[in-house]
Amino acid sequence: MFFGTDAADPGTERANTARRFTEYARVWFPAHSPLYAEWAEGVAADDGLLDLVRRLPADKQQPNLVFAAARFLGCPDESFPVLAGFLRERWDEVATELAVRRTQTNEPARCATLLPVLSRIQRETGQPLALVELGPSAGLCLLPDRYAYQYDDGAILGAENLASGAPLLECTTAGDPPLPDRLPEIASRQGVDLNPLDGSDPETARWLKCLVWPGQTERLHRLTAALGALTLHQREGERAPGGPVELHRGDLLELVEPLVRAVPSGHTAVVLHSAVISYLPPEVRERFTGLVRTLDCRWISNEGFFMDASGSVPRERAGMFTLALDGVPLAHTGQHGAELHWTPEGHWPEDGQQI
Template sequence: MSTQATEPTASIYRDYARRWFPGHSELYVQWATGLASSQELLALVSALPEPKRQPNLVFAAARFHGCPDEPFGTMEGYLAAHWPAVRAIIMTHATQTNEAARCATLLPALAMVADQERRPLALIEVGPSAGLCLLPDLYSYSYDGAAPLGDGSPLLRCTTTGNPPIPRQLPEIAWRAGVDLNPLDGTDPDTVAWLRALVWPGQDERLERLDAALSTLAALKAGALQASAGAPLLLSGDLNERIADLVDAAPKHAVPVVMHSAVLAYLDEAQRARFADTVAALGCRWISNESFFMDAANQTRAGTDTNYFTLALDRVPLARTGQHGAELHWL
């Protein structure tokens, strides 16, 4: 494959090495930089369908197969030697990162809805992966080093600016459900291994949070952990096809809250507009945490800083949030 043909892939990897991986995973900086300069690997990756070429998916698949977290030369040789098997993982898996820490940035918006509605919440997440963000009442939180709110595990730490409305108590959750093209069973060993492989090398605290959240999910599903709402109901399907049914299925004494983080970016403009129209007609509340938000005219409005998500409630921006839940900058 010619250099001209592989240049778009090389550009993607250089961009990740320059923009997304620094400060989060120095090994991935090295891997992405190296792959962008390896014509052999660029040819392999460029032959994948375009949505499957993303660095975090390719690297996670390599690690899931057994590639050690070692310098680029090791990874280069591993991919060359095991490409058919790694490619099969890439083709059958997706970057369904399930970051429970995002609950720390979602919690103030959830508490706002609970205060306004004076009713328990029925959480309905689109793109929930294994459903870890549907358990906000089962974790504990520390904002700016303050004493923890709640007594669950993991403890989610978040720094703030702008005086966000940090709740004094966790909202009551009456029901939890979600729809995903490929919902994951967070108690299945292979699924757990894949979720762990999606955590970037060097992010030890993030991996510990994932393990703790998966343990909480397992305890809830096994009945060893009691909560007002049981384990999440996760359905397979397209969000635009199934969201109305889920809202309708929510307990009538609870206020349905549709929420999502880093999901709508995978939809095109028409699909996003359809989703916004549907949610607006359902009589529910809507919390989005994306790199953009949908305004009143269903137009995609980008945030002012692409390194952050925009947290919005019913289309109104509330805050800029760290992508992995560690920062909350109230507007």
């Protein structure tokens, strides 16, 4: 994915910003939100709006973040001219909102693509899992055992959770993935985030809902149900299965090692992240990769790119993530959890094997 440049020339910056919006319009948005595709295409062709966006810090120029901030402030989900007028009239407010907001899309349905890997790890180790999620937002993906799942047209796994209002996460598959027949046992739920969110706070919940792209009604319903499941789980406190979700504010490079080392004997530490590492600068990404390989844990990554030990980017598939375990790519996944395509070359790594 394209992440801009530090070039000082306005024309170059404008072209780079246009390229980013064009990529989102043609790769990431079309299959999921036609309105966002229209908005991104419109911004890419509007020099005035590009000049506004290009002056934002690089990490605030992501199209879906800009659009979510506008919607949070009241921009209706209508045609591009409506968005363009809103941005021109209220840009100072949008920029102010962007200064304190992050994308932090908390998509619980990604658990459907992570679950086969989590369940396989537990089956192999025979131990409950101590989850350490990087960039957990409000922590919805730290509750994989509190949701219900249906792969293709199969039986519902975790159907007992539906009675308490948990979402049903539906996922289509290809390529013979190792689908689970039971939910994993979770021993603990830790997360590290620069800006952890309280999903029980109404304004925070409203922001998370604005991060759901227009037209994704089912996704919005899932998010609402997952926020309810999180609130219920947290109310149970220490009585909750696997204990409450505990989110730590800080840098993942500083906190991931002590959290993994604190996992007691008899539990398997699992470091996981989804749509997080892609946003880190390359040098930080490389430091993290080097660090996590030294830890006594299993490592699940689900990102829009995959880096092997040589630093190359193989096995990419436009508009999808790459799911990997301990550095071994296993599958392509839908960015919002609705698809799991086990790759023909994918193989299950032995415990501790990395590439």
